[in-house]
Each structure stands twice: as structure tokens, then as C-alpha cells.
Amino acid sequence: MTINYRETIARYLPSSAEQAKLRGISERSIQSINSFCNSSGINADSILVGSVAKGTNLAGADIDLFIRFDQNYGRKEMESLGLEIGHKTLANGKEKYAEHPYVTGFIDDVKIDIVPCFRIGVGQKKISSVDRTPLHTEFVRKNLTKEGIFQVQLLKVFAKSIGVYGSEVTISGFSGYICELLIIRYGTFEDVLKIFSQGRGRFLLGEPEDVGKFKDHVVIIDPVDRDRNAAAAISVESLSKMRVASKLYLKDWDNSFFSLEPQKRKANRTDRGTAIRIFSVPRPDYTDDVVFPQALKMLNAISSVLEQGGFEPLDGDAEVKDKVRVLIECRRDTPPEFITHQGPPADSDNVIDFINRWRGKDVLRGPYIRGERLYVDLKGTRKSIEESVRENIMSLNIGKGLNRYREEIEINRPDLKDHDTLVEKFLSRGLF
């Protein structure tokens, strides 16, 4: 199929004016940093990294500047010098914190991050995890052709349109670097899609002896560090989405896979005959990348209480905004007349305790052995979801930053007709 892909994604590519502007800002900033280092006797140099450096940026990209310090600097010194230079370069810059502190700000409405790191060579042991980034930039610049650059942009737009672009926790998808490595390895966007459409099981890319070190669903060995899985952030769900989207696109060549405009999906608000609750706590003062995994932890912890209570949690979703909110859909409002309580596996040390705890007690059946485990059928407590959760919440670990809010957890029964973002997200769930 011959498709004019340049036309298809033209609106998402940077104009030559934008590229020139980015180049200009970068070069001026680098020069100013380097001359400052020279004049102050600081053994460091500045380098442009990230998508702008590689030319694979989509329209509206940020600039990432790194300051590479000699390894003789202590970490603290490197950090404070890094911040100092950052503030010098970005008049209204703010400090942020990832692996270590950096400065972020704007020049001519373009966002710039100025990040300090140590200078290392390929295969050399990194000191902090950002030290590899300049090597990534170098590797991609050396190995990506001009046509390859466009194929990367195409893949990025595709991944973004199905919600799997980016390694941040809320997405857990394909980073720009991963898109670049895939194009370097397989040549074109369509070839990458063919690989995903046909793949089965785990997705593995790299020499077997390197791949074998990792258990992740997606393993893509980092060419600048064979001990690193560059794809560790990709969730199994993102892999699934990429596979399903690849199959669909290669069958129907549907243009909507290159559409980044937010699409409103219709939520079916028909009563589902289930018990839906929203559990919410205040949002702690950390970034989304820190809080979102805790929201998922809270979702799982409360679900397990509901499971044990016999409410049969079916599905759930989490949202981190002003509050941390978790939606859980259960099959029923009140637990059934009896529940099968799962005991330990037969080969566990807890077998005797479990038997002593239940044998001869007023149970419905058991304890008994089925397959590899012990079980006992107990009469249900007939407690409500609210009662069960409140009774158990203090012994649950719902995440380091959220535990302090356990006592004040709010439990609401949402009206499916209300326009609540979390309810809509849940009810309108689709393929991508």
C-alpha cells in the first residue's frame, strides 16, 4: 500500500521555522554555558540531547540540554554547579527533581530542561541514570538515516494516537528512544508494525544472552549498555495495544491512527446492575510518576479486601488529579451468604495453623483440599462494601504517600449519569 505519510502527519511535524528556532535557542544556550564553564574553570561541557538533537522531534517539542561534568566532580558539587549554571541560562527557571535536581524554564516560549550529568563512554558504568542520555543521542544520530528520522516521527504519531507514547508511569508506553531503536532495527514504520502484528508472547530484541537477563514483557537491549532493558517501562497493556493497533492498521490502513486530536468516546451510562464505588484520598505533594503507582496500589489493596469479603470486584480504574481517586466495580453490594475462603497451599508451613483455626468450627464446609490448596466455606458476614473497607483499611498498605490518609478515605456511590472524569473514563473504555 502506498500512502503519502508525509501528508498524513504533516500537521504534527515541526515547520522549518520551528526547527530553525529550536536550533538557534539550543546553540546560543550551549555557547553561553560552555563559555561560562571555560571562564570559571569548570571541567564540563554542554550538549543538546533528546529528540531535537536527533531531529526526530514532533511539533512543539522541548529542548533538553545536558551539562556533562568530568567524573572527578563529587555528586553534590556537580549538582550544585548544575543548578547554578541552569539558573544562569534560564532567567526564570525553576528547580525540579528527577534522578537529581535540574532547572527547567522557557526561552522564547520554548521549554528547556538543563540537566547535569557525568561524562561517560559507551559500555562505561554510569554514575547516575541520566549519564547514558548523551550516548543515546550519539548512537541514534550515527545510526538513523534521514528517511529513518521520518519513519520515527511516523511511529511516534501512531503510538501517541493509541495512547502508548511515552515512558511516564501513567502511560507506561514506548519512549522516543524506543521508537528510534525500533526503526533502526526494522527499517520502516510499516516493518515495525508488521513485527508487532505478528509477534507472540513477550517482545524481545537483542542478543539472547543479554535478553535472558530480563523478565519484562518487553525487552529491548540498550545498544549503549547491554545490561539495560531500554523498554522496561512498557506495560503489557501497552504492548497489547501496540499489537492490536498494528493488526488493525495493516488490515484497514485507517487514517485515524494518525490523529492526535482528543477524541471523545461515548460512555454507555446504562445501569450495569453492579456496585460501583469511588474511593478517594487527598493527593500528596509528589509528581504523577510517584503518586500514580500508589493509586494503583490502593486500587489493588482495596480490591483484595472486597474480594475476600465476597463482593467480587470485577474491574477498576485510578485517577490522580487534585485527589487520588480509585473506582472499583463489584458484582454485588452485599456479600453472598457464603464465601469460599482460600487457605494456604498444601506445601506451605501455614497448613497446620489454617486447619487448627477452622476445623470443628461453625463453618459451612471444610477445611478441605482442592488441587494445590486448602479452603474453607464460611458463612458470609453480610456487611456492606463501606463497612468492610473501613474495617480493614488501617491494616492495608495503600502506598507510602497515601497511608497517612487511610482514616479519612471517602467512599462514594457515583451516579453514572454525572459527568465525572473517572466514571467517564471507566465507562467509555475502548481499545485505545
Added chain:
Amino acid sequence: MTINYRETIARYLPSSAEQAKLRGISERSIQSINSFCNSSGINADSILVGSVAKGTNLAGADIDLFIRFDQNYGRKEMESLGLEIGHKTLANGKEKYAEHPYVTGFIDDVKIDIVPCFRIGVGQKKISSVDRTPLHTEFVRKNLTKEGIFQVQLLKVFAKSIGVYGSEVTISGFSGYICELLIIRYGTFEDVLKIFSQGRGRFLLGEPEDVGKFKDHVVIIDPVDRDRNAAAAISVESLSKMRVASKLYLKDWDNSFFSLEPQKRKANRTDRGTAIRIFSVPRPDYTDDVVFPQALKMLNAISSVLEQGGFEPLDGDAEVKDKVRVLIECRRDTPPEFITHQGPPADSDNVIDFINRWRGKDVLRGPYIRGERLYVDLKGTRKSIEESVRENIMSLNIGKGLNRYREEIEINRPDLKDHDTLVEKFLSRGLF
């Protein structure tokens, strides 16, 4: 702990009178078979095998006589000569069929099986699976001490008391030969129990390179044939029971683990708030070992229909008597207002079909991707268990011998107060 085990299991051991009687019957039968073969120019000899030959029999054991034919005989000829000799030896013998036909009958009220086989050496390729049996007998006689014989009897009584003695399908437990191998390997009954009480995961016995050939939960390499797992018949449930019983016995030294008298367990007939049904079809004219696996297949097949229908099957049981009966307990009588219909995994070829089937249809939600799979939430059909099963039964495989009865399947709602054997078995399920 010193326990007088001889006293404990005395009532289950054969008296010296019984042993003498078994010996007498065996020797006379062997002599008569051997002299018949001699005088008729048949190249075959008779041999006593099984527990009586090894001295490990409990009271009331059968006699197993094998006729070993030279490998030059064709299979058909061996079989017909085998039957002829069997009938000659057992006046009122009946023919039965396992791997091939054999004759079974009684002499002085003792049951005797006369089974033809081929003569093979250790490590030699068997022609039929019974050919190994004489080698098993020889191996055990060579390697089991007199004290070991008693330890085997002890282990057999223990296994029998917890319902895991015997390799027949309805038990899927530990055969006599397995008990012998365990004592030969570990020395004493208590040592075998220690091994089971401490074991984790799969139970493996044999050289790693041999064990590695098998995936069963229990692997015990047959010392006369390294390519055979002598424990293949043992189910994971039987292994679990053996482990749990070992833990309990080594803690409390409870004598009841050596009691073979049938124990009536109390069934709790309290209403469980569930939907229990019994599905029954006529019993085909095969042995239990053939029909029981089909009953389990029927149980699983109907359960999967009920699962898909949203009735949530929780548990079940099967019984093969005059009829084949299957009991299934479901969480509910009518399916819920919606069910989550599971689609294919994202890496399957059926993804597109599934999406085309459901996208844009009047569904409650989806199709959507969760983890590795696609799903769609559908409105429930609100059909009864009976309607759902009858509607789907003709497309189910409920077992080769049972499929012909699908149309006439009976579906009953049992009264838990009735004294029905299957209901009682289900309600009174305990550890052993």
C-alpha cells in the same frame, strides 16, 4: 516418637494362614500353567507379580499371575494363548480388558488375575505396558528388606486412610509400587512422611536428566525404565493430601491415620444461598477408569458454559454409579445484568475477528484491552441455568462415551436435606 506400629495396623495385615493360603494357590497355579506350556510347546512361563509376590500385601489382597511369552510371538497369538491358559486355570474365569484381554476369577475365594505379557529385560523396550510388571516385582524383591516390607504396609495403610492409595482414575493416588519405591529410597514410613511434610512445589525423585523429561506434579523415575514416570497417575490433589496428612501426623501422631473403616463425615445442610444442580446421563458400559475421566470432562464442559453464561460456577463433583452424575454449584440462578466476555489475547490471530464482531454493536462497553487480552462487556441474557445448558449442550464435548446422551441430559435441583450420595459427598467434603 516410638509407636508400636505393628500393633497399630495389625488388623490390616494378612495372617500367616492367609499368607500360606495365597502362597499355596499361587504355586499350584504357576505349576499348572508351566506344565501346560511345556506339554503344549508354548514358549512361556508363569510368574507371580504384584504385592503378594513382594510380600507387601495387606489383608485381603488379590493374586496377580503373569504369563510371560517369548517376544517371537505375535501380539494376537500371545493374547489368544493367554486367554486360553487363563480359562484353563480359572474354571469360572471372566475376560476383562486393560492394555489387552486377561482372565479374572476366584480360587478358594481369592481373586486371581491371569495376565499375558512379553518377556523383556531391564532397560529393554516394552511391547505392551504390562511387560514391565515382572521387572518391578524383581526390583522390589531385590531392594526391599524385611523391615522395609512392613514399612511399605504401614505407608499403604496411611495412604489408604486418607484416600490416596491406588492409581485408578477415581483415586489418582499412590500405587503399591510407588509406596515400595518411596520406602526403598527413604528407608522408613516416618522418613517418607518427613519428605512429604517438608516438600515444596513438584515432588521429584530420580536423576535430574531423567526427571527433566516429565512435567507432571509428581515424578518418580521408574528404576527399571528411566523413560517412565512411575508416578504419572498421581494427581496434584493426592500430592496435596499426602503433604497435609504428613504434616498433621508428624505433629499429633494421631492414630486415626491408620483407620480404614469408612468414616461418616457430617454434611452441613444449611442453605448455601447458591444454585446447585445435578446433571445426569446414563452410564455407558465401560469400566470406571474409562467413564470417570469422561464424567470430569462433562463437569468441566458444563462448568465452562455456566461460566460464560455468568452463573459463576464455584465448585463441583462427579459420581459414576448406575448413572453418570455431575453436581455443579453456581453463585446464582439467573445470570447478572452484564457479563464480561473474554476475547482473545492481543497476540492472537483472532483479534480482528473479535473486534469486528463487537465494535459498534449494542454492547455495554468495549471491546477493550486489559493486560494481555481483549474483552467486551455484554448485557446478560437473563436465561436460566437449564436454558443455557440445554441450548449449548449439543456443541459441547462431554466425553466420547457420553456425547450420545447429550440430548437426554437430566437437570435436577437437589434438596440438600435429601440423602443423595453425591450431595452428601459434596457437602461433607473434608481434608481426606
